Amino acid sequence: SQVLFLKKKGYTVHLICNKKLEGLIEDIHIADHVMLTDMSLTASVKVWFYLRKHKISKVIFNTAQGSKVLKFCMMPMSSRKIKYFGLIHDLRKLTESSGQKWIMRKVKRYFVLADFLDKNFPDIPGLKHKAMSPVFLPEYRTIPLEKKPGDIWIVIGGSLDFACRD
Numbered sequence: 001s002q003v004l005f006l007k008k009k010g011y012t013v014h015l016i017c018n019k020k021l022e023g024l025i026e027d028i029h030i031a032d033h034v035m036l037t038d039m040s041l042t043a044s045v046k047v048w049f050y051l052r053k054h055k056i057s058k059v060i061f062n063t064a065q066g067s068k069v070l071k072f073c074m075m076p077m078s079s080r081k082i083k084y085f086g087l088i089h090d091l092r093k094l095t096e097s098s099g100q101k102w103i104m105r106k107v108k109r110y111f112v113l114a115d116f117l118d119k120n121f122p123d124i125p126g127l128k129h130k131a132m133s134p135v136f137l138p139e140y141r142t143i144p145l146e147k148k149p150g151d152i153w154i155v156i157g158g159s160l161d162f163a164c165r166d
Helices: 002-008 041-053 067-073 092-096 098-103 115-119
Strands: 014-018 033-037 058-061 083-087 107-112 128-131
Touching: 014 041, 033 041, 041 067, 067 098, 092 098, 115 128
Parallel strands: 014 033, 058 083, 083 107, 107 128
Antiparallel strands: none
């Protein structure tokens, strides 16, 4: 969804993605440039040089938390010309996670997925935040379904990850 929003606004988009996801992302090549990587520490160095080579000035982490982003943000190379943005899912990370404190040295602008999170974003000097809705509804092929009168249907968007949810 983020790639589609950026493309619609006229941005040139470089998508750097875990190569394990290539088969899962149906329209991966809607981005202007795609770099598939294994997300290792060595790959982080390659990503850094890719950003420099292409003179990229803005980076958006789809999730600005976790070990892979932390490793990238701990790299000692200077990045004063690049502005980092990221989506944060758990606001507690901003105040309780020592790894997130390292990430916040580079990522100063955050997106959250709900107005509630935006209103409850911790007051941390130097950090900016904004709520966003990454909803993009692609055209799906029509499947005829019959809903009987009195039926109640509930749809829960997103994917299920049983490793993260009980």
